[in-house]
Amino acid sequence: MLILGIETSCDETGLALYDSDQGLLGNILNSQVDIHAAYGGVVPELASRDHIRKIVPLLNALLEQTDRSLADLDGIGFTAGPGLLGAVMVGATFGRSLALSLGIPALGVHHMEAHLLAPLIDLPNQPSTPPPLPFVALLVSGGHTQLVRVAAIGDYTLLGESVDDAAGEAFDKVAKMLELGYPGGPLLAKLAEDGDPTRYRLPRPMTDRPGMDFSFSGLKTAVRTLIAKERSEGSASGALDSQTRADIARAFEEAVVDTLLIKCRRALTAADTQHLVLAGGVSANRRLRARLASDLGGVIHVAPPELCTDNGAMIAYAGAQRLQAGESAPLAIETRARWPITELRAVGDANE
Numbered sequence: 001m002l003i004l005g006i007e008t009s010c011d012e013t014g015l016a017l018y019d020s021d022q023g024l025l026g027n028i029l030n031s032q033v034d035i036h037a038a039y040g041g042v043v044p045e046l047a048s049r050d051h052i053r054k055i056v057p058l059l060n061a062l063l064e065q066t067d068r069s070l071a072d073l074d075g076i077g078f079t080a081g082p083g084l085l086g087a088v089m090v091g092a093t094f095g096r097s098l099a100l101s102l103g104i105p106a107l108g109v110h111h112m113e114a115h116l117l118a119p120l121i122d123l124p125n126q127p128s129t130p131p132p133l134p135f136v137a138l139l140v141s142g143g144h145t146q147l148v149r150v151a152a153i154g155d156y157t158l159l160g161e162s163v164d165d166a167a168g169e170a171f172d173k174v175a176k177m178l179e180l181g182y183p184g185g186p187l188l189a190k191l192a193e194d195g196d197p198t199r200y201r202l203p204r205p206m207t208d209r210p211g212m213d214f215s216f217s218g219l220k221t222a223v224r225t226l227i228a229k230e231r232s233e234g235s236a237s238g239a240l241d242s243q244t245r246a247d248i249a250r251a252f253e254e255a256v257v258d259t260l261l262i263k264c265r266r267a268l269t270a271a272d273t274q275h276l277v278l279a280g281g282v283s284a285n286r287r288l289r290a291r292l293a294s295d296l297g298g299v300i301h302v303a304p305p306e307l308c309t310d311n312g313a314m315i316a317y318a319g320a321q322r323l324q325a326g327e328s329a330p331l332a333i334e335t336r337a338r339w340p341i342t343e344l345r346a347v348g349d350a351n352e
């Protein structure tokens with residue numbers, strides 16, 4: 001089955017072709033970083049407009065790259081939420097209409113389920129090794145920080161989540177405080193590489209009590225306080241020297257990674273498994289990947305970095321799982337800005 005995946009939930013237009021026998025055939029992405037950089041964050045209306053501009057040229061380029069035509073498609077998966085509604089609607093309207101015109105089924109994909117399944121995508125000449133069920137997934141993106149017990153694809157129990165900011169959001173906000181620009185997370189991670197992890201110690205929020213919920217808002221405030229203190233004690237201009245900025249970035253990253261690690265350990269115990277799927281944009285973070293692999297004491301399943309952040313491949317793959325089971329979307333185009341992952345049904349159950 002050849003599935004086209006379309007991702008437009010935020011500031012990346014991603015399209016991909018996934019073949020259920022041959023794996024991922026092609027994956028193409030246009031990032032809108034340059035458009036939003038001037039504003040220091042994503043401007044929803046500009047995001048929607050650029051998706052409209054890019055979606056057809058990207059589809060044509062993908063078909064050319066993979067030497068396939070529209071007539072070869074067996075189904076289309078598009079992100080239906082959660083995300084910026086206007087942006088989601090571009091991909092959903094395009095995907096649903098294209099499927100109608102081709103007479104093939106289409107399906108609205110849950111963006112976070114797609115992230116969760118990304119480590120399971122079969123890459124060319126590199127089949128994945130799916131974890132045995134049940135397993136635990138840590139979903140860490142710009143909008144979500146959740147620990148989920150996965151009993152089957154689509155059968156999700158929430159073990160814990162952030163009570164305030166998502167981990168990626170905290171990365172982005174701290175990056176802004178350090179005047180790193182947008183997109184903040186990867187820039188902050190890069191700066192942290194030159195930082196001394198022993199100079200500052202920031203709090204590991206909510207780790208001193210039981211439970212698997214997270215809170216990153218207090219950590220953000222702790223960074224703000226630290227920056228203000230260093231500014232007042234530093235040079236006359238109030239500017240931080242580059243080593244101090246790197247040390248603060250490193251202390252923040254260490255605090256986030258430690259916190260995530262402690263909660264993941266609890267989640268594996270709670271779900272009685274050794275297997276952790278690490279997914280979402282923050283799972284591209286090198287230190288997080290390395291620390292979980294070395295210190296968790298379990299087996300980590302994580303996608304290559306380019307499939308951790310938003311992309312069409314994960315939408316094609318997640319769509320393929322459900323389309324193959326006979327699910328399809330009605331002609332009415334349904335999109336959701338908010339959509340709890342626990343509302344999904346197990347693959348195969350949805351038609352009952």
Ligand code: KG4
Pocket residue numbers: 010115140141142143144167168169171172183184185186189280281282283284285286308309310
């Ligand atoms: O999954 P994603 O691409 O979009 C959402 O669904 O939100 O995640 C984006 C988030 C942003 O907050 C970004 O700063 C963060 O992932 N991120 C990172 C890294 N790469 C992306 N955070 C830390 N280290 C990175 N290397």
Ligand code: ZN
Pocket residue numbers: 111115141142280281309310
């Ligand atoms: Zn995402």
